[in-house]
Amino acid sequence: MTKIAKPPKRQIILEEAAKLFKDKGYGGTSMRDIAGQVGMEAASMYNHIKSKDEILDSICFRISDVYIAHLREVEELPLSFGEKVRVLIRLHIQLMVEDGPAVSVANHDWKYLPNARLTEFTTARRQYEKGFAALIAEGIAAGEFQAVNPTVALFTILSAVRWVELWFQPGRSLSAQELEDHIITMLLKGLEQR
Amino acid sequence: MTKIAKPPKRQIILEEAAKLFKDKGYGGTSMRDIAGQVGMEAASMYNHIKSKDEILDSICFRISDVYIAHLREVEELPLSFGEKVRVLIRLHIQLMVEDGPAVSVANHDWKYLPNARLTEFTTARRQYEKGFAALIAEGIAAGEFQAVNPTVALFTILSAVRWVELWFQPGRSLSAQELEDHIITMLLKGLEQR
DNA sequence: CCTACCGATCGGTAGG
DNA sequence: CCTACCGATCGGTAGG
Numbered sequence: 001m002t003k004i005a006k007p008p009k010r011q012i013i014l015e016e017a018a019k020l021f022k023d024k025g026y027g028g029t030s031m032r033d034i035a036g037q038v039g040m041e042a043a044s045m046y047n048h049i050k051s052k053d054e055i056l057d058s059i060c061f062r063i064s065d066v067y068i069a070h071l072r073e074v075e076e077l078p079l080s081f082g083e084k085v086r087v088l089i090r091l092h093i094q095l096m097v098e099d100g101p102a103v104s105v106a107n108h109d110w111k112y113l114p115n116a117r118l119t120e121f122t123t124a125r126r127q128y129e130k131g132f133a134a135l136i137a138e139g140i141a142a143g144e145f146q147a148v149n150p151t152v153a154l155f156t157i158l159s160a161v162r163w164v165e166l167w168f169q170p171g172r173s174l175s176a177q178e179l180e181d182h183i184i185t186m187l188l189k190g191l192e193q194r
Numbered sequence: 195m196t197k198i199a200k201p202p203k204r205q206i207i208l209e210e211a212a213k214l215f216k217d218k219g220y221g222g223t224s225m226r227d228i229a230g231q232v233g234m235e236a237a238s239m240y241n242h243i244k245s246k247d248e249i250l251d252s253i254c255f256r257i258s259d260v261y262i263a264h265l266r267e268v269e270e271l272p273l274s275f276g277e278k279v280r281v282l283i284r285l286h287i288q289l290m291v292e293d294g295p296a297v298s299v300a301n302h303d304w305k306y307l308p309n310a311r312l313t314e315f316t317t318a319r320r321q322y323e324k325g326f327a328a329l330i331a332e333g334i335a336a337g338e339f340q341a342v343n344p345t346v347a348l349f350t351i352l353s354a355v356r357w358v359e360l361w362f363q364p365g366r367s368l369s370a371q372e373l374e375d376h377i378i379t380m381l382l383k384g385l386e387q388r
Numbered sequence: 389c390c391t392a393c394c395g396a397t398c399g400g401t402a403g404g
Numbered sequence: 405c406c407t408a409c410c411g412a413t414c415g416g417t418a419g420g
Contacts, residue, residue: 028221028306031399043400044405052399082386108302112222136385145385149368152376153385155361156354163353174343182346190384191330191339191347192276225415237416238389246415 010048013038017055018101026056026109053114056105060113063106064124066095071131081139082188085157088132089187090180092161097168097176104165129154157187204242207232211249212295220250220303247308250299254307257300258318260289265325275333276382279351282326283381284374286355291362291370298359323348351381 016037020029031052035042049055070091074084096103110121133154139145145153160183168179210231214223225246229236243249264285268278290297304315327348333339339347354377362373 023305025219025221025306027219027223030397032397041406043402043407046400047405085385111217112219139385144387146379146383146387148380148385149376152368152373153380155357156377156380157385159353159357160350163349163356167349174346179346182343183350185340186342186347186350186384187380188384188386189340190380190382191279191333191342191351192382193338193340194388224413226413235390237391240416241389 009038013045013048014055014058015101018059018105021056021059021109022101022104026105026112056109056113057117059102060106060110060121061117061124063095063099063102064121064128067128068124070095071128075131075135081135081142081144084135085139086184086188088135089157089161089184092158093164093176093180093183096161096164097170100165107162107165129158132158160187203232207239207242208249208252209295212253212299215250215253215303216295216298220299220306250303250307251311253296254300254304254315255311255318257289257293257296258315258322261322262318264289265322269325269329275329275336275338278329279333280378280382282329283351283355283378286352287358287370287374287377290355290358291364294359301356301359323352326352354381 013034017029017034020033020037024033031042031045034055035045038045049058070088074087074091077084077087079087110125111118113121133150136145136148136150136153140147140150164179164183168174168176174182207228211223211228214227214231218227225236225239228249229239232239243252264282268281268285271278271281273281304319305312307315327344330339330342330344330347334341334344358373358377362368362370368376
């Protein structure tokens with residue numbers, strides 16, 4: 001008999017929880033809601049997860065790890081600053097499209113993490129923001145970018161990319177690829193005629 | 195004895211509720227939490243409000259009414275499309291700075307409105323988005339703006355302005371005025387050197 | 389505006 | 405993985 005990988009129940013619980021947290025919020029989602037989606041009793045889930053907090057923790061840190069890995073990779077690429085920013089924007093949108101519910105939870109529900117972990121999460125995010133802002137500042141210094149406020153530019157980019165979550169749905173008129181192109185044009189070239 | 199206007203308790207309840215909803219989410223905020231901030235028992239609040247739902251309703255529709263009024267005013271002003279978009283961005287940021295918690299609730303917790311009112315709210319928001327997108331489309335037709343996708347431009351603008359909520363705090367290095375200027379530059383002129 | 393209280397539901401545990 | 409159940413807390417009402 002060949003060993004066949006069992007579908008990991010923990011994974012299923014995390015995925016269903018992410019969808020529910022996105023739709024109803026962390027506080028608005030009960031363990032019984034999640035259990036209902038997974039197809040077991042609430043009590044049974046505790047064989048796979050430690051607590052409701054731990055579900056949130058797993059989702060948030062998995063996503064923040066991906067963000068930081070992306071940043072480190074892009075920093076090492078032999079590209080202009082304009083190209084680096086473009087790649088980061090594309091990676092953001094792709095992660096949102098592929099892993100929407102988890103990204104949404106990491107963006108909105110991280111604040112319900114228990115205190116110790118909340119500090120760690122905030123630190124990780126701040127580290128990401130610093131690295132991204134540094135790319136922008138270097139691009140300005142190199143004459144590639146206009147002399148905007150790097151922090152304002154950073155948050156404008158991050159927020160533009162974030163709204164994709166509320167807005168993008170497969171089968172809508174725009175493909176993910178087209179959406180990336182349009183957002184990049186808007187952010188890098190601006191709205192007004194040159 | 196001259197009649198002195200009593201501080202309207204209902205107002206106080208709505209304000210404290212908005213702050214708590216912003217921080218802990220609608221589902222994560224209990225009537226007892228709100229009562230504690232207001233300084234009365236939970237049961238006593240029902241002399242001033244009908245239900246927890248009704249608190250959310252009041253906050254959300256007050257804000258959406260302001261947004262739509264702003265749009266209607268700006269549409270009538272004798273300005274270029276570039277100037278109209280600039281005015282709308284400034285009004286957004288100003289409302290966020292002056293009425294932060296309520297704007298935050300209208301942006302995030304509207305989805306917990308009971309079904310009938312949720313439809314009304316979504317309709318109002320869609321109406322606002324349509325009007326704003328039309329200004330952008332007309333600006334493109336008039337040759338003022340680049341040929342971006344109007345919907346993408348709209349959401350890039352709305353989301354950039356929305357992040358101010360998470361980010362702006364009085365006494366930070368930037369004033370509200372400077373923040374407006376920087377965001378407008380970034381959105382209208384773009385990041386990249388011309 | 390308060391005390392007292394309702395039925396429902398919460399996250400989680402015991403024990404199998 | 406389930407049944408049975410815990411104490412705590414929820415939104416809201418009765419009655420004053």
